[in-house]
Amino acid sequence: xxxxxxxxxxxxxxxxxxxxxxxxxxxxxxxxxxxxxxxxxxxxxxxxxxxxxxxxxxxxxxxxxxxxxxxxxxxxxxxxxxxxxxxxxxxxxxxxxxxxxxxxxxxxxxxxxxxxxxxxxxxxxxxxxxxxxxxxxxxxxxxxxxxxxxxxxxxxxxxxxxxxxxxxxxxxxxxxxxxxxxxxxxxxxxxxxxxxxxxxxxxxxxxxxxxxxxxxxxxxxxxxxxxxxxxxxxxxxxxxxxxxxxxxxxxxxxxxxxxxxxxxxxxxxxxxxxxxxxxxxxxxxxxxxxxxxxxxxxxxxxxxxxxxxxxxxxxxxxxxxxxxxxxxxxxxxxxxxxxxxxxxxxxxxxxxxxxxxxxxxxxxxxxxxxxxxxxxxxxxxxxxxxxxxxxxxxxxxxxxxxxxxxxxxxxxxxxxxxxxxxxxxxxxxxxxxxxxxxxxxxxxx
Amino acid sequence: xxxxxxxxxxxxxxxxxxxxxxxxxxxxxxxxxxxxxxxxxxxxxxxxxxxxxxxxxxxxxxxxxxxxxxxxxxxxxxxxxxxxxxxxxxxxxxxxxxxxxxxxxxxxxxxxxxxxxxxxxxxxxxxxxxxxxxxxxxxxxxxxxxxxxxxxxxxxxxxxxxxxxxxxxxxxxxxxxxxxxxxxxxxxxxxxxxxxxxxxxxxxxxxxxxxxxxxxxxxxxxxxxxxxxxxxxxxxxxxxxxxxxxxxxxxxxxxxxxxxxxxxxxxxxxxxxxxxxxxxxxxxxxxxxxxxxxxxxxxxxxxxxxxxxxxxxxxxxxxxxxxxxxxxxxxxxxxxxxxxxxxxxxxxxxxxxxxxxxxxxxxxxxxxxxxxxxxxxxxxxxxxxxxxxxxxxxxxxxxxxxxxxxxxxxxxxxxxxxxxxxxxxxxxxxxxxxxxxxxxxxxxxxxxxxxxxxxxxxxxxxxxxxxxxxxxxxxxx
Numbered sequence: 010x011x012x013x014x015x016x017x018x019x020x021x022x023x024x025x026x027x028x029x030x031x032x033x034x035x036x037x038x039x040x041x042x043x044x045x046x047x048x049x050x051x052x053x054x055x056x057x058x059x060x061x062x063x064x065x066x067x068x069x070x071x072x073x074x075x076x077x078x079x080x081x082x083x084x085x086x087x088x089x090x091x092x093x094x095x096x097x098x099x100x101x102x103x104x105x106x107x108x109x110x111x112x113x114x115x116x117x118x119x120x121x122x123x124x125x126x127x128x129x130x131x132x133x134x135x136x137x138x139x140x141x142x143x144x145x146x147x148x149x150x151x152x153x154x155x156x157x158x159x160x161x162x163x164x165x166x167x168x169x170x171x172x173x174x175x176x177x178x179x180x181x182x183x184x185x186x187x188x189x190x191x192x193x194x195x196x197x198x199x200x201x202x203x204x205x206x207x208x209x210x211x212x213x214x215x216x217x218x219x220x221x222x223x224x225x226x227x228x229x230x231x232x233x234x235x236x237x238x239x240x241x242x243x244x245x246x247x248x249x250x251x252x253x254x255x256x257x258x259x260x261x262x263x264x265x266x267x268x269x270x271x272x273x274x275x276x277x278x279x280x281x282x283x284x285x286x287x288x289x290x291x292x293x294x295x296x297x298x299x300x301x302x303x304x305x306x307x308x309x310x311x312x313x314x315x316x317x318x319x320x321x322x323x324x325x326x327x328x329x330x331x332x333x334x335x336x337x338x339x340x341x342x343x344x345x346x347x348x349x350x351x352x353x354x355x356x357x358x359x360x361x362x363x364x365x366x367x368x369x370x371x372x373x374x375x376x377x378x379x380x381x382x383x384x385x386x387x388x389x390x391x392x393x394x395x396x397x398x399x400x401x402x403x404x405x406x407x408x409x410x411x412x413x414x415x416x417x418x419x420x421x422x423x424x425x426x427x428x429x430x431x432x433x434x435x436x437x438x439x440x441x442x443x444x445x446x447x448x449x450x451x452x453x454x
Numbered sequence: 455x456x457x458x459x460x461x462x463x464x465x466x467x468x469x470x471x472x473x474x475x476x477x478x479x480x481x482x483x484x485x486x487x488x489x490x491x492x493x494x495x496x497x498x499x500x501x502x503x504x505x506x507x508x509x510x511x512x513x514x515x516x517x518x519x520x521x522x523x524x525x526x527x528x529x530x531x532x533x534x535x536x537x538x539x540x541x542x543x544x545x546x547x548x549x550x551x552x553x554x555x556x557x558x559x560x561x562x563x564x565x566x567x568x569x570x571x572x573x574x575x576x577x578x579x580x581x582x583x584x585x586x587x588x589x590x591x592x593x594x595x596x597x598x599x600x601x602x603x604x605x606x607x608x609x610x611x612x613x614x615x616x617x618x619x620x621x622x623x624x625x626x627x628x629x630x631x632x633x634x635x636x637x638x639x640x641x642x643x644x645x646x647x648x649x650x651x652x653x654x655x656x657x658x659x660x661x662x663x664x665x666x667x668x669x670x671x672x673x674x675x676x677x678x679x680x681x682x683x684x685x686x687x688x689x690x691x692x693x694x695x696x697x698x699x700x701x702x703x704x705x706x707x708x709x710x711x712x713x714x715x716x717x718x719x720x721x722x723x724x725x726x727x728x729x730x731x732x733x734x735x736x737x738x739x740x741x742x743x744x745x746x747x748x749x750x751x752x753x754x755x756x757x758x759x760x761x762x763x764x765x766x767x768x769x770x771x772x773x774x775x776x777x778x779x780x781x782x783x784x785x786x787x788x789x790x791x792x793x794x795x796x797x798x799x800x801x802x803x804x805x806x807x808x809x810x811x812x813x814x815x816x817x818x819x820x821x822x823x824x825x826x827x828x829x830x831x832x833x834x835x836x837x838x839x840x841x842x843x844x845x846x847x848x849x850x851x852x853x854x855x856x857x858x859x860x861x862x863x864x865x866x867x868x869x870x871x872x873x874x875x876x877x878x879x880x881x882x883x884x885x886x887x888x889x890x891x892x893x894x895x896x897x898x899x900x901x902x903x904x905x906x907x908x909x910x911x912x913x914x915x916x917x918x919x920x921x922x923x924x925x926x927x928x929x930x931x
Contacts, residue, residue, distance in 0.1 A: 147610065156613070157606025157926035161625055164928065168622040171615055176670030195702045206659050217629035240701065247696060248651040253708040256700050314785065327783045329770045329793055330922060336785075356927055380927035441611040442834035443618075446812055448532040448672050453834045454809045 034094035038071040060288035131188030138181030140293040150347035163378030201236035221360025299374035319431035356380040486547030509743035516587035536677040567712035585641035592634030598624035617832025619671035658686035753819040755828035757799040769919035
């Protein structure tokens with residue numbers, strides 16, 4: 010007898026327990042519990058607010074704490090969340106006997122939180138795709154990097170960057186539309202469906218190309234699935250069984266102060282993203298982000314052949330294997346020089362987070378994931394050029410610069426070891442298949 | 455339990471009478487879709503009745519592309535003009551719809567539920583077959599092979615966009631396999647009524663992405679992939695109203711779809727045996743045959759004959775003599791080789807500073823190594839590709855130029871049909887005439903190769919090649 014009663018109790022308790030477990034687990038992942046997040050928050054300067062600040066504010070990554078972990082390892086924090094949720098749900102089940110009465114309210118509250126969390130992510134990522142800030146057009150240095158010398162994530166980004174016909178921006182528009190639809194209870198299912206569709210591909214790509222957003226993309230996909238699952242039985246009944254289907258009956262009512270608060274929060278959310286989109290547009294159009302914003306040497310931008318290279322007075326001829334000689338040089342439109350140095354460069358394996366707080370040398374996107382070229386920021390003082398390595402921030406070369414004719418640059422100076430260098434650069438009128446070969450047969454070097 | 459409901463929804467009286475405009479619209483759509491699905495071109499039927507093998511018979515059923523008009527512009531191949539055939543099909547649909555309406559004006563047909571149902575069946579199976587065939591190309595990851603060494607050594611700016619798009623997928627083999635599984639699964643879902651909505655939704659999304667990407671990267675398969683988007687959207691139409699009522703208006707819904715009734719044992723047996731033979735043929739049998747075609751018969755994009763043992767890699771040309779005259783390394787010399795690459799398979803390439811016409815083929819899978827041209831498609835950078843046969847006893851390489859002959863755009867979808875015809879003609883007669891090169895090779899050490907012989911200009915060439923060690927970041931994990 011006692012056994013049987015216990016069995017009944019257990020079954021009755023299982024459903025609320027699972028719900029409570031799910032609610033606590035998702036809350037732990039969603040509420041910013043990492044002190045990292047608040048450090049970032051504290052570092053925002055209101056006077057110099059940048060879209061990246063708002064991006065980070067809107068995109069708390071659950072349990073980022075485990076820095077340096079790749080792939081599945083970076084999910085280590087989630088097992089703690091599972092354990093914690095289990096314990097919390099057990100206590101909750103034991104002491105809250107009225108949960109069944111408030112169940113709908115709890116579920117609704119959770120869904121609202123998740124809807125807005127997912128919407129925030131879709132809107133913030135959507136706008137950076139729309140304005141082609143996430144994967145900006147390739148820099149000239151990229152065009153002179155061999156395919157095999159990119160890390161896979163950079164291949165993925167650069168591939169997206171060279172698409173035409175509004176492909177990237179359209180993906181952004183889908184994300185924005187999904188985010189907007191999630192803001193309303195009646196259209197939330199469509200929004201979550203669009204989100205799930207996009208996120209499945211984003212999750213796969215993150216693992217396939219090690220894009221570095223594994224944790225947040227899996228987390229967002231989880232939210233989308235939870236939101237769809239709420240309507241799951243209705244979808245199953247209507248589309249698979251093709252039988253009479255009852256609509257959702259729960260209808261939250263807001264009155265008085267609550268209604269005002271609800272409206273205010275909603276408006277705040279929308280205003281936040283209007284501000285975000287505005288700042289982002291400014292970054293895109295004025296600031297050149299994520300490339301450096303300081304203009305380069307007047308009229309120097311281009312691809313240069315290293316015509317002559319003298320090291321400590323000795324001429325070093327063209328070579329494919331001479332690790333002391335430079336092979337070619339790119340002057341970007343901004344103050345970056347990249348050199349093909351004929352030796353393996355230490356590769357910056359950082360991933361392209363929307364979190365470069367700085368300006369100038371701190372804008373390292375161009376050099377990330379590129380294992381062939383060495384990237385230098387330069388400062389010009391009169392005829393003097395100082396090259397600072399973008400990877401370690403140290404001065405690498407000091408040159409006096411002369412520009413005798415158009416397309417000709419003479420550099421004379423020393424590297425950091427004190428070797429004397431005399432370098433003659435001459436501009437090459439290079440044609441790119443990437444741009445020439447669109448939609449018609451072509452003959453090109 | 456199921457029986458009474460089936461007969462209930464099957465009784466035509468329970469279904470509303472269609473309005474005149476609904477009937478007209480249906481007639482137009484019916485003919486429009488039929489024209490896009492059923493081949494009108496007699497040449498297409500030849501491929502059905504004279505297949506090379508059972509696989510090619512099945513394959514020909516999966517891939518019909520309606521093409522009513524031969525346009526030769528660049529836009530026809532890569533851009534919007536490619537959709538001209540849809541316009542023509544719609545024109546035929548409109549005209550047919552008007553004629554049909556005229557002849558049906560005295561008949562009082564209540565609705566076209568039955569015809570609509572069978573049209574949906576046709577569309578479902580058309581999508582399923584097409585997508586499963588698409589999917590297996592990626593499931594056995596041969597549509598987008600991993601980049602060859604020569605491709606890893608090509609600058610980003612010397613790539614054509616469509617090659618960038620294809621190769622990006624090829625970089626991650628398991629990602630390609632998963633994409634293949636998604637396409638196959640999306641196809642299989644359409645074999646069954648209850649999973650049609652889900653399948654159509656997935657396929658509309660996936661194929662929209664493929665179509666847009668093909669326009670964005672000049673992949674030239676945009677029209678064909680858009681066809682599946684069109685078909686999938688057509689399948690979704692009957693669900694829209696119910697979904698809207700249930701989820702947006704939040705009202706209860708009773709779905710009503712017409713299904714034919716298999717009320718006798720005989721009908722049931724017929725219906726299910728036809729259905730399941732289709733499913734069986736185009737999943738399991740097709741999958742096995744497709745495997746055989748690629749991996750046993752070797753319809754592949756990259757060559758398979760192994761190159762010389764342990765030779766694969768990139769080589770610095772340390773010494774280069776032409777007619778006895780030594781030329782130093784110079785990245786702006788049109789004759790002097792800059793570097794030489796031996797692939798794992800029997801391909802040798804060298805780089806010179808010279809413009810070459812760029813192959814725009816997608817790299818159709820081919821039976822012969824010589825014609826497997828994916829490695830040279832869509833890249834520039836002055837690289838010559840040679841297929842070689844090695845006589846290891848005599849130390850001789852017999853080389854054949856791949857740039858000029860190998861499948862120069864064998865793609866039937868090419869706009870430049872005249873060039874293809876010329877290339878084919880050349881291929882037909884040139885098999886023996888075209889000069890094969892014969893070079894001596896020696897390998898003094900593991901990392902050195904010496905090549906000498908006459909080039910295609912009958913100049914004598916002598917080159918000392920030293921292997922450069924490479925550790926590509928792209929393969930770093």
